[in-house]
Amino acid sequence: MKILITGGAGFVGSALALSLKKNYPSYEVYALDNLKRRGSELNINRLKAAGVEFVHGDIRSREDFDSIPAVDAVIEASAEPSVLAGLNGSPDYLINTNLVGTINCLNFALKHKAAFVFLSTSRIYPIKPLEKLTYVEEDTRFALAQQQPLPGASEKGIGEYFPLDGARSLYGATKLASELMIHEYNEFYGLKTVINRCGVLTGPWQMGKADQGVMVLWVARHFYEQQLAYIGFNGTGKQTRDMLHVADLYRLVDWQLHHMDQVNGEILNVGGGVEVSTSLVELTKICQEVTGKTIPIKAVTEGRTADIPLYITDNSKVTALTGWKPEISIRQIVEEVHEWLQENAEQLSYVLK
Template sequence: MKKILITGGAGFVGSALAISLKTNYPSYEIYCLDNLRRKGSELNVARLGKAGINFIHGDIRSKEDFDALPIVDTVIEASAEPSVLAGINGGTPDYLINTNLFGTVNCLNYAVKCNAQFIFLSTSRVYPIKTIETLDFEEQDTRFVLTDNQKTRGVSSKGIAEDFPLDGVRSLYGTTKLASELIIQEYNEFYKLKTVINRCGVLTGPWQMGKVDQGVMVLWIAKHFFEQKLAYIGYGGEGKQTRDILHINDLYRLIDWQLHNFDKVNGEILNAGGGVDVSVSLQELTDICQKVTGKTIPINKVKENRPADIRLYITDNSKVTALTGWKPEIGVEQIVKDITDWITENRADLEPILK
């Protein structure tokens, strides 16, 4: 019987992975650690309990909170302050750094104590902003598109690969995740800790509490659902900025495979995103939201760019697909439908959070 600890376990990603694992492997003992800081995470505690998952109220910033935890076989590090704007738009970066960097160190030390496998959820935001912004692209009718005419290594029309250059500024959020990646590699080498790092693109799906700075898919759909205003911000205000997106159920399939084939991914760094086939611009997303919700809302145009924003990001999944056989299966329109259905079914609970 496997025992698994998921940090950030009441968050969107952590709770989704926990519930899927418990559903598919009822004999597994799953523990979810979370400080419940993010608005809406309290809703997931009841969901975890109903699924037979052990919830522990604790904080990865606190070494003492790990002392009472049981010995486990695997740690899935899904906790984070995920805002790209954290520490940039006023305030200090203390919480960000203490959670995303020092918190990860506490998780690693706990994993060493347990001799546990360590799955780390990193981010595509480790790739530097200015380098991405200088990539060759085409402006099409509804989106920006990467070309194969690139001077930078690790990028093509398929997207950005793991060997993309890492020199440069990437946001404080991206920097803390990259610093954690470097430390994880040291633990893999010198403590012989089995590790895998997944650089995730834009993750989304039901039970994500979307905000302006994190969870834009849910935010965009919710604004349509509740008939509120939105804005295309930056890059001329046309809504052509483009991202690939990954349904949480597709991410689960990858984590499930890694969990049960760990020796094949030990020490690896893997991109994991929607890729070209599951990508969308804001303009295209608006059309899909209108189709699925049946509602049209006013969208303002703001030409000026926001701090730390990028024109487009697409994940090149070539490495992870070759290594594991995994690739995304859930398309953009199905993602919008899933989230819309979730909001409809849970409107009373979600309206105060998402509206």
């Protein structure tokens, strides 16, 4: 099999590329990336050492696909991933990457009749409907109540039939617009596609920032003994997310690549679920235990644009369809990230410190 991974030097793309090459040494894997995100350049040597062919290019440019041979599958893992992208300035890069770039990827896949695996986001679900959900405030987190006022929501999390009307962030809008185009290519061109609406992805080699990659950011700030803040929701740190280790995502993408007919045309919510979820205050406690360090954490009552108190993925559909479910716990994620930081502290300090 020949596979193109866009965003292939990014956190998710490189992890998928390395795992595919490790498990299928005979596969030809191409990683296309513009290296815009700080720290992505650190993955080039890792990719080359594993036998992945790195292609320096940009999905916004159709010409940059010309050097890539025919492939059997495209994994679209490229994105401007920040929820805050475009809100404080021009949205051009965001739109051209997350929407126009996806269309270029679709056309490349169509040219070669390649299967198309799209990594979307839980951020396609609009903010105001999410805010209408019934929450329970527990000692250390917010949790979803059993009875919910909207379809697609339950104590298990958010399912695929949650309402889509409303604003969601420019980032979420570009990903949803890409999903709509993927539907059209699937229906009218016969392109085999699957859409994975991912929750918070994490793991070693993620260059975490405040607006994207919060798990790694939290562990790194403890490791380097720097300050953090509980922002919004009265500064309690009870805002809660499910987390998905990139190795768990890989197991699903691997299955999809080899069972494309069984997932063709599907939209799947993919995340850690209730079992692999944490609030910030709970995450702080685990970080203290794993790193052995306690750092100052400010309480900021004022919230941030596009932030929500709680998001948990309901994996019921993807589990029923594929048998997949996440296996790596919050504590194991923190331990792996901490070990990675210890092994690469000097190399990573300019990005994460």
